[in-house]
Amino acid sequence: MALVVKKFGGTSVGSTERIGAVADKLKASRDAGDDIVVVVSAMSGETNRLTALAEGVHPSPPARELDVLLSTGEQVTIALLTMALEARGCPARCYTGAQVCILTDSAFSKARIQEIDDETIRNDLGLGRVVVVAGFQGVDETGAITTLGRGGSDTTAVALAAALGADECQIYTDVDGVYTTDPRVVPEARRLDRITVDEMLELASLGSKVLQIRAVEFAGKYKVPLRVLSSFEEGPGTLITYEEEGMEEPLISGIAFNRDEAKVAVLGVSDKPGIAGSILGPVADANIEVDMIIQNIGHHGLTDFTFTVHKRDYETTLDLVRRNAERLGAREVAGDDKIVKISLVGVGMRSHAGVASTMFKTLSDEGINIQMISTSEIKISVVVDEKYLELGVRALHKAFELAEAQPVAEEECR
Amino acid sequence: MALVVKKFGGTSVGSTERIGAVADKLKASRDAGDDIVVVVSAMSGETNRLTALAEGVHPSPPARELDVLLSTGEQVTIALLTMALEARGCPARCYTGAQVCILTDSAFSKARIQEIDDETIRNDLGLGRVVVVAGFQGVDETGAITTLGRGGSDTTAVALAAALGADECQIYTDVDGVYTTDPRVVPEARRLDRITVDEMLELASLGSKVLQIRAVEFAGKYKVPLRVLSSFEEGPGTLITYEEEGMEEPLISGIAFNRDEAKVAVLGVSDKPGIAGSILGPVADANIEVDMIIQNIGHHGLTDFTFTVHKRDYETTLDLVRRNAERLGAREVAGDDKIVKISLVGVGMRSHAGVASTMFKTLSDEGINIQMISTSEIKISVVVDEKYLELGVRALHKAFELAEAQPVAEEECR
Numbered sequence: 001m002a003l004v005v006k007k008f009g010g011t012s013v014g015s016t017e018r019i020g021a022v023a024d025k026l027k028a029s030r031d032a033g034d035d036i037v038v039v040v041s042a043m044s045g046e047t048n049r050l051t052a053l054a055e056g057v058h059p060s061p062p063a064r065e066l067d068v069l070l071s072t073g074e075q076v077t078i079a080l081l082t083m084a085l086e087a088r089g090c091p092a093r094c095y096t097g098a099q100v101c102i103l104t105d106s107a108f109s110k111a112r113i114q115e116i117d118d119e120t121i122r123n124d125l126g127l128g129r130v131v132v133v134a135g136f137q138g139v140d141e142t143g144a145i146t147t148l149g150r151g152g153s154d155t156t157a158v159a160l161a162a163a164l165g166a167d168e169c170q171i172y173t174d175v176d177g178v179y180t181t182d183p184r185v186v187p188e189a190r191r192l193d194r195i196t197v198d199e200m201l202e203l204a205s206l207g208s209k210v211l212q213i214r215a216v217e218f219a220g221k222y223k224v225p226l227r228v229l230s231s232f233e234e235g236p237g238t239l240i241t242y243e244e245e246g247m248e249e250p251l252i253s254g255i256a257f258n259r260d261e262a263k264v265a266v267l268g269v270s271d272k273p274g275i276a277g278s279i280l281g282p283v284a285d286a287n288i289e290v291d292m293i294i295q296n297i298g299h300h301g302l303t304d305f306t307f308t309v310h311k312r313d314y315e316t317t318l319d320l321v322r323r324n325a326e327r328l329g330a331r332e333v334a335g336d337d338k339i340v341k342i343s344l345v346g347v348g349m350r351s352h353a354g355v356a357s358t359m360f361k362t363l364s365d366e367g368i369n370i371q372m373i374s375t376s377e378i379k380i381s382v383v384v385d386e387k388y389l390e391l392g393v394r395a396l397h398k399a400f401e402l403a404e405a406q407p408v409a410e411e412e413c414r
Numbered sequence: 415m416a417l418v419v420k421k422f423g424g425t426s427v428g429s430t431e432r433i434g435a436v437a438d439k440l441k442a443s444r445d446a447g448d449d450i451v452v453v454v455s456a457m458s459g460e461t462n463r464l465t466a467l468a469e470g471v472h473p474s475p476p477a478r479e480l481d482v483l484l485s486t487g488e489q490v491t492i493a494l495l496t497m498a499l500e501a502r503g504c505p506a507r508c509y510t511g512a513q514v515c516i517l518t519d520s521a522f523s524k525a526r527i528q529e530i531d532d533e534t535i536r537n538d539l540g541l542g543r544v545v546v547v548a549g550f551q552g553v554d555e556t557g558a559i560t561t562l563g564r565g566g567s568d569t570t571a572v573a574l575a576a577a578l579g580a581d582e583c584q585i586y587t588d589v590d591g592v593y594t595t596d597p598r599v600v601p602e603a604r605r606l607d608r609i610t611v612d613e614m615l616e617l618a619s620l621g622s623k624v625l626q627i628r629a630v631e632f633a634g635k636y637k638v639p640l641r642v643l644s645s646f647e648e649g650p651g652t653l654i655t656y657e658e659e660g661m662e663e664p665l666i667s668g669i670a671f672n673r674d675e676a677k678v679a680v681l682g683v684s685d686k687p688g689i690a691g692s693i694l695g696p697v698a699d700a701n702i703e704v705d706m707i708i709q710n711i712g713h714h715g716l717t718d719f720t721f722t723v724h725k726r727d728y729e730t731t732l733d734l735v736r737r738n739a740e741r742l743g744a745r746e747v748a749g750d751d752k753i754v755k756i757s758l759v760g761v762g763m764r765s766h767a768g769v770a771s772t773m774f775k776t777l778s779d780e781g782i783n784i785q786m787i788s789t790s791e792i793k794i795s796v797v798v799d800e801k802y803l804e805l806g807v808r809a810l811h812k813a814f815e816l817a818e819a820q821p822v823a824e825e826e827c828r
């Protein structure tokens with residue numbers, strides 16, 4: 001008998017039929033003896049419908065009232081799911097964020113959870129009830145309704161699991177787990193049974209948007225065992241774990257890629273302290289986010305400085321940097337938005353040499369030129385011409401044998 | 415500078431355009447110097463939409479969860495109206511029933527208000543804000559969301575006006591006031607400037623469904639000046655007042671009628687104690703509401719017993735009474751569902767003789783036979799053949815000069 005927090009997103013509860021299917025699934029778990037807390041999102045389409053109403057009365061709807069409005073979406077779902085459970089003879093109770101005191105700060109539309117009062121929920125569990133809680137919403141200390149921003153229901157589920165000391169937090173989505181890479185690019189891509197939270201963070205931020213980053217960070221902070229699984233198919237999904245648990249760590253967990261970046265290079269600029277700040281200062285002032293930043297070792301007092309931004313900011317950034325180039329005495333400003341970033345992620349590489357060289361050799365064997373390289377403890381990213389995306393990802397997926405059972409880093413095999 | 419509670423129903427806030435129009439109206443009142451609290455219902459159609467969703471997951475949706483679901487309707491409206499006010503530069507704040515602690519009992523779907531905490535509202539008014547409150551909903555002492563039942567927004571408005579000691583509670587509807595009778599039957603029907611709460615109760619319960627009875631009772635209990643007026647047209651509407659105010663009382667305020675009743679007569683039953691209970695007991699046990707009840711003086715130990723029920727219960731009632739008749743020794747059980755009840759209402763008749771005789775003579779002059787008569791302090795009701803409805807109401811409207819300036823009872827003219 002385990003205590004499990006389950007979260008179902010908008011697609012999973014998108015119609016009364018689907019809500020019925022979720023209730024069937026929950027009843028089966030309850031009958032199997034589990035204590036269950038369920039977190040649900042608004043029915044798919046509902047948030048857009050409400051946002052459109054708001055835009056009908058205010059050109060730029062104020063965040064405080066928008067939170068009052070949008071939070072009704074989840075309130076509708078909790079009522080319907082609880083009714084569906086009761087229709088199946090499964091005792092249940094539902095609560096809004098405010099009713100179970102999900103206390104947040106007052107940053108309307110992007111509030112952060114500070115505290116949860118678990119007493120009501122524990123009482124209901126003790127009485128054998130399934131407890132249904134509205135995701136995405138909370139209440140500030142003045143009693144005002146807040147929301148956690150899009151995808152905040154994942155965070156609600158993780159926070160509840162942490163507060164209740166749940167055995168597992170299960171996030172039901174429209175995919176059946178986390179894959180070694182995008183199966184649309186590599187048909188042999190394999191579902192991972194396990195992945196560490198650090199790897200998940202790298203994969204999520206690189207584009208494999210299965211879970212909200214904030215929810216994963218939250219889970220990591222409170223060591224909540226987190227599982228991603230499908231609402232529509234049976235299967236164990238992917239368990240997100242923590243290294244402290246002493247599990248076997250695979251060398252490489254997955255390959256992420258991102259087509260949304262463009263690079264800007266400032267060539268032949270004088271190699272003196274403060275040059276990076278001079279180049280990136282105006283970019284930051286324009287609220288443009290910079291991803292990779294690379295500066296080569298200087299020759300003859302000159303250096304090359306390259307960075308990447310989102311494609312939508314490419315033209316603006318190029319303009320900004322060009323206007324700045326003369327003052328910096330740069331020889332040339334070049335740009336390219338026909339690039340792709342490919343990243344190898346795996347906690348195993350932390351204590352295992354040779355991953356980078358295998359990666360570079362694999363790409364080179366395919367005739368793929370590497371334009372930029374950036375590394376972190378558990379990730380190696382390269383920028384290549386966008387036309388090599390599929391070729392590069394497939395070659396790396398094969399070279400690291402990701403379609404097979406996961407290779408494990410040596411020191412973990414002792 | 416007055417403190418006014420205004421209530422707008424579902425039709426008045428049925429679209430973003432109409433919400434904008436309500437915001438314009440509120441801003442004008444605010445600019446004129448009034449302190450304003452607004453109570454709103456769900457947008458028209460929303461409650462039906464939500465009810466249909468509930469019926470999609472449960473054959474008979476449980477009341478507790480139905481309240482959680484339906485209360486989202488008003489929450490959407492308060493957010494939108496507050497946004498619309500802010501878009502017009504009018505500072506405003508919105509609150510759900512729970513947020514301003516509209517404490518009710520736990521009778522889900524038909525809860526009664528017990529207490530309101532007015533502190534938050536007074537603070538906001540002090541800061542120059544329009545305060546927008548969700549009608550129809552409250553919270554019980556365990557924190558569960560409750561609703562007051564259909565039309566409960568009127569009650570919310572009156573309760574808030576009572577708690578705040580408001581100068582007036584204004585109910586905006588799709589009619590411009592209370593009329594002497596239904597203008598569809600009598601084109602000369604006149605809007606009343608004033609009506610007493612007792613008369614309003616008689617008129618409301620008799621079919622002139624401008625206001626919810628419970629709201630009017632509540633207003634009477636706390637002596638809240640209540641005004642009914644139109645959302646769509648300018649005009650003073652009708653003020654509902656209390657006799658204690660020493661106002662001039664008209665002899666007759668209005669004529670109500672009800673086509674929804676049917677009569678059942680038990681003829682020649684023995685006139686002994688307990689006979690009424692023996693006849694009506696089985697009817698009450700079947701949860702059938704009885705309206706008029708008349709028992710004639712007995713002759714030779716026998717009496718006739720007649721009562722009316724709603725037309726939808728007519729056949730069931732007739733069956734019940736017939737099955738019972740033999741045991742009671744009744745000579746005959748007769749019924750008629752082709753009847754109409756016409757009622758004359760006016761506090762003036764309380765101290766003024768001759769109203770009944772004028773009424774009976776007027777009907778008799780038109781050749782209308784009276785089947786049943788029932789009187790209360792401020793009302794005389796007669797049952798006649800339904801084909802005489804229009805003729806009877808028009809004749810009475812003329813006889814009591816209701817299209818003219820209101821006649822005033824003599825003793826009030828001193």
